[in-house]
Amino acid sequence: MNRSQSANTVPDEPVLPHAPAGLAVGIGCRSGVTLGQIEAAVRAAQAGLAGWTLAQIKAVATLDAKAAEPALLAFCAAHALPLRTFTREQVSALAADALQSAPSAAAQARFGVAGVCEPCARLAANGGPLVRAKLALDGVTVALAAIANSADYVNPNQLQD
Numbered sequence: 160m161n162r163s164q165s166a167n168t169v170p171d172e173p174v175l176p177h178a179p180a181g182l183a184v185g186i187g188c189r190s191g192v193t194l195g196q197i198e199a200a201v202r203a204a205q206a207g208l209a210g211w212t213l214a215q216i217k218a219v220a221t222l223d224a225k226a227a228e229p230a231l232l233a234f235c236a237a238h239a240l241p242l243r244t245f246t247r248e249q250v251s252a253l254a255a256d257a258l259q260s261a262p263s264a265a266a267q268a269r270f271g272v273a274g275v276c277e278p279c280a281r282l283a284a285n286g287g288p289l290v291r292a293k294l295a296l297d298g299v300t301v302a303l304a305a306i307a308n309s310a311d312y313v314n315p316n317q318l319q320d
Contacts, residue, residue: 170252171220173247178305180217180305180306181206181216181217181305181306182218182278182284182290182305182306183216183217183243183280183283183287183306184201184204184216184218184219184220184301184303185219185221185275185277185278185279185280185281185301185302185303185304186200186201186221186225186226186231186299186300186301187221187225187274187275187276187299188221188228188231188256188298189298190228190302191300192228192230192297192298192310194233194234194237195300196296196297196299197230197231197233197299198234199296199299200294200296200297200300200301201213201216201234201301203294203296204291204301204302204303205303207291208290210302212286212292213238213274216238216240218241218284219231219234219235219241219245219283219305220242220243220245220273220279220280220283221242221243221244221245222244222245222246222247222250222270222275222279223244223245223246223267224247224270225244225275226242226244226279240241243279243282245279245282247270247271247272247279248274249282250272250274250278250279250282251272251273253278253281253282258273258277258278258289259277259289259292259293260270260274260277260292260293260302262274262314263275263300274293274300275300276293276300276301277289277292277293277302278300279302280302280303281304282304283304284304285303285306285307287305287306287307288304288305288307289302289303290303290305
């Protein structure tokens with residue numbers, strides 16, 4: 160019996176076909192959220208991925224308009240994670256059928272994009288699949304994507320000028 164056939168499988172738990180190189184976490188948030196709010200949302204999103212810990216997260220991603228959000232920067236610093244940002248054009252170019260959640264009216268009104276966390280997670284994961292669709296918790300949205308190909312993954316911390 161394989162994992163997907165196990166009687167102990169939680170019905171909505173994502174099943175990864177193979178161990179990805181790591182996870183990219185896409186984060187959207189209201190201005191002024193706290194580090195605690197971001198921590199809680201990321202941990203809640205990751206709780207559904209049995210066996211995965213914060214150590215498997217290789218990058219945090221968000222819209223470039225959120226790049227200076229203090230709590231987001233504090234989360235990245237606390238976990239020694241790079242923050243990758245994407246433009247509205249990059250987010251909009253991602254096909255709507257590549258996302259799992261309904262478009263966000265707030266993201267559309269404020270930034271002109273259908274969503275932040277899911278497309279940013281997928282972009283940071285080199286187009287890898289979402290393994291956790293958008294979770295909204297206390298002013299923070301989080302999605303997790305499996306990094307598509309470890310051989311092709313570019314760690315922004317290793318780039319030379």
